[in-house]
Amino acid sequence: MRGPQFREVTIPAGTTLRLQLETEVSSDASGVDDPVRATLRQPVTIDGVEVLPAGTPLSGAVTAAQRSGKVKGRAFVAFRFNELTIDDEPYDVRTAAVSRRARGTKVKDAKTIGIPAAGGAIVGGIIAGKKGAAIGGVAGGGAGTAVVLSTRGEEVRLAAGTSINSRLSDAVTVRVPVKR
DSSP: OOOOOEEEEEEOTTOEEEEEESSOEETTTOOTTOEEEEEESSOEEETTEEEEOTTOEEEEEEEEEEOOOSSSOOOEEEEEEEEEEETTEEEEOOBOOEEEEOOOOHHHHHHHHHHHHHHHHHHHHHHHHHHHHHHHHHHHHHHHHHHHHHSOOOOOEEOTTOEEEEEBSSOEEEEEEOOO
16 A cells, blocks of 8 residues: 655735734734744645645744834834645745834824823813913923923734734745545
8 A cells, every 4th residue: 555645736926814823923022033823824736736724834034123112113023934834844935024013102192292282281271371371382282292302102013813914035844635
């Protein structure tokens, strides 16, 4: 009786891998070279043959991580995959980097400064007229500015279970069983 028969199938560069993260990746807790794991959400099929089944594990590493700044600098995190495993056999792969940058906080910062300034102006105006309004506005705006300058912006956090897509940068040839 013959053992299982295999054939080699090449998955072309540019193939999209639909993945689900198994590890959390974040701009404030991840560091360069931290491991990242994911599994395929959908199988990869080439010429009608399922080459990589859903659930195929991939592993890689964080390639960049930057916390958000207090005044400048939005948070950023990037990672890529370099290995996939089929039936306990590892294959070297190279995917394009998956990266995310935090949203800007300019509108939120403007509200943090503007609302206390307006509130201070209103209270100052009630208490001491125009001069009080000016003093209250400056004091409220100063307090809001102090909050903005002492607070970091939003971080990037991709939880385990997050769906992502990545593309193969290079073709990879894998062995698949021949179906009879």
